[in-house]
Amino acid sequence: MIRLVQKQEIILKHFREGKSQRDINRETGISRKTIRKYIRKYEEQKQAILDGDLEDKEVIHDFIAAPKYDSSNRVRKKLTDEIIDRIHFFIRENEKKKSTGRSKQQKKKIDIYECLIEEGHDISYSTVCNYIRKYTETSKEAHVRQEYQPGExxxxxxxxxxxxxxxxxxxxxxxxxxxxxxxxxxxxxxxxxxxxxxxxxxxxxxxxxxxxxxxxxxxxxxxxxxxxxxxxxxxxxxxxxxxxxxxxxxxxxxxxxxxxxxxxxxxxxxxxxxxxxxxxxxxxxxxxxxxxxxxxxxxxxxxxxxxxxxxxxxxxxxxxxxxLLEWMPSYDTARTCELRVNKYAVVSIDENKYSVPDDLVGRFVFAKIYPEKILLYHQEKLIAEHRRSYGAHTWSINIHHYLNTIKKKPGSLHSSTAMQQMNPTLQSIYHTHYTENPKDFIDLLELIGEKGLEKIQSVIQELEKLNPTSVNTEKIKMLCQRKDPEGKSLNQERTTEIEEKSKIILNHYGHLLKPSCVAFHKEAKII
CATH class of the missing domain: 3.30.420.10 (Ribonuclease H-like superfamily/Ribonuclease H)
Structure with a gap:
């Protein structure tokens, strides 16, 4: 395709300088066929302007317009059938997203082009845009450019x-x-x-x-x-x-x-x-x-x-x-509110229930609501912490909040929401050893609160090795005391104290029995 300046050069050389088509071909390198085409077209358009209406702007525009070529019959080289199939796939994907409410996540032309390049296809962005434009028409909005100061x-x-x-x-x-x-x-x-x-x-x-x-x-x-x-x-x-x-x-x-x-x-x-x-x-x-x-x-x-x-x-x-303004330590982002504890010892936050200790039924607690957790306070003391739930009408229950109530009503434990949400390890311990004695299980939960679940679990495993059918809270407590260094030293102190008092009592008896005092002392030493 020749440019407008080349068209101008052909016309001026022929009509102003009187050069032949052969001479123009030799000087410019443009084929004689193309030179002949533009000379004839110039003569026809000039004659039409001279013979027609001087105000015919369309004829004048064609007379001075840049050369144009009809490319509709050209064979595609870059836009292969494989690339067309991929473009159609992305268009169908956009239509699917639009039908499922995800219209704002559709790929634009630049995104489709980037995906094609990532897949290893060799194609220009303009070619992709021209092809997609057949399926979509967009109207562009004008914007007024603004200037901003740094940090403003x-x-x-x-x-x-x-x-x-x-x-x-x-x-x-x-x-x-x-x-x-x-x-x-x-x-x-x-x-x-x-x-x-x-x-x-x-x-x-x-x-x-x-x-x-x-x-x-x-x-x-x-x-x-x-x-x-x-x-x-x-x-x-x-x-x-x-x-x-x-x-x-x-x-x-x-x-x-x-x-x-x-x-x-x-x-x-x-x-x-x-x-x-x-x-x-x-x-x-x-x-x-x-x-x-x-x-x-x-x-x-x-x-x-x-x-x-x-x-x-x-x-x-x-x-x-x-x-920028000075950076400050993190602000407390909690949403706060005051809530009354209902008869189930829970408070309601965004239609979800969270447990608190059962002795607070009917009282008010202060809630700090974060995106991922909920903190509950009573008289400025933290009484409960829960992971935030975003479901509908869910219950977040901590079984330790209900120990007092379950002690009074041990039969309510088996089918309670607290049991369903309890730690799987605790559920396994309950179903293995405490289904017939739920009240004893409450004592175990209190012991776990003191000693920790891992330690209690290891003790239960030792007892199961000795006799799997005779695991109970009293045996667990005794074994914990043996393993506890503080408990061991305390027992030793108590034993020493008993021995000393026993010796004093025995000495009193020895003085009362003067005739056999020596023999009695020997026996006391043996004891």
Whole structure:
């Protein structure tokens, strides 16, 4: 294909300089057939302009337009049938994700291109885009570029991602931060958008960057906005006020339905979700998914960007650190509340039940709710700690909280929820040795609280070797005392004391029996 400048050169040499087609061919190297084509076409178009309407802009445009070629009949060289099949596979995969509610995790053209390159195919990005464009049409939105000072602004938002966790499909919430200056991205996955998770992700982000941005931008999420004072004024929640006071940052809210006012993080939610979870969306646990997300973000933040002079987001963050606010020790992210203990010695948190000692029935306890655990206090003393449950109407029971009640009602132990959730080792001990004597098992649990499960288990194993059918709590206690150095020395002290008192009593008897005193002393020594 010749360019517009070559077309101009052919026309001027022929019509201005009077050169023949052969001479132009010799000077430019362009074939005579092509030269003849453009000379004839020029004469026809010029004559049409002179004979037609002077205002016919279309004819004039064709007269001066750059050369064009019809490539519709060309044979594909790079876009092979194998590559087309792979592109169709990715398009079908996107359609499947869209139909199952995972539309925001679809692969874009650049992702499909990257996958093809990773598979070893030799093809250009433009070829992939041109082919896919036959199936999809997109309208692009105009954006106004902003300039930000180092350490000035970061943006926060929630998004969601569809994942399969431990074989079950779940909707997982993703909290994300993006630095406005260099697009440094941080994200973490949670089960919900409650306040404790909102606070937790702030602390983790500030700890990662070793500092705090001067201003954080939010939309009108309920964990940040308590109420609308007017259409443009909002009142922040108490927890956000405390967090802002502790770290020293200012906050700003977007206008209603104006997510573009924090466009960096809006784009980042989609970008992170696509880059991380379009390739993998099945995990054994949420912790594993978070570790995978962390590794993916490290790679994304290390990529150089053209619009930042080939600097990566991580490089720009290093430049921003001198301008960040001072890094503070981790803030306590717990959501707190006061709860009444019901008749089952449990408190209800987010529709799930957690046990406390049974002597607190009817009283109030103070709860500190973290993303992964729950701490319960009474009169400023820690009384229970549970792993956080995200199921529906689940019960988290610690059998040690019910020892007093089970002593009074030993028959209730066998089918209780506490028994079902008890340590498997304890369940095995109960079913092997204590099904006929549950009250004795309660004494064993108290002994385990003093000595530890491992020690009791080893003692039971020794007793089973001697006589598997005669294991009971009294024998376990006796064997524990023999093995306990403190118990042994205490027994020795008691034995010595008894011997001394016995000798004193025997000496008194010896004095009473004066005639046989010598013989009595000899017998006492033998004893």
């Amino acid at each position: 602004i970061c943006e926060f938002d929630w998004g969601y991602v569809h994942l399969t966790i431990d074989g079950k499909p779940k909707v997982i919430q993703m909290a994300a931060f993006t630095g406005a200056k260099g697009n440094y991205r941080y994200a973490n996955l949670y089960h919900n958008q409650k306040m404790e998770n909102f606070l937790d992700v702030h602390v983790k982000f500030f700890n990662e960057i070793k500092g705090v941005y001067q201003t954080v931008v939010y939309d009108n999420m309920k964990v940040a906005v308590k109420r609308f004072v007017s259409r443009t004024q909002k009142e922040a929640t108490e927890d956000l006020l405390k967090l802002s006071l502790y770290y020293g940052f200012r906050y700003r809210f977007c206008n209603v339905c104006k997510g573009n006012e924090k466009g960096h993080v809006e784009r980042s939610i989609e970008y992170i979700r696509r880059k991380a979870f379009s390739k993998r969306d099945t995990f054994d646990s949420l912790e594993q998914a978070n570790q995978y997300l962390k590794e993916t973000l490290e790679k994304l933040n290390a990529r150089p960007t053209e619009y930042n002079e080939e600097k990566s987001p991580a490089d720009i963050l290093e430049e921003e650190k001198p301008y």
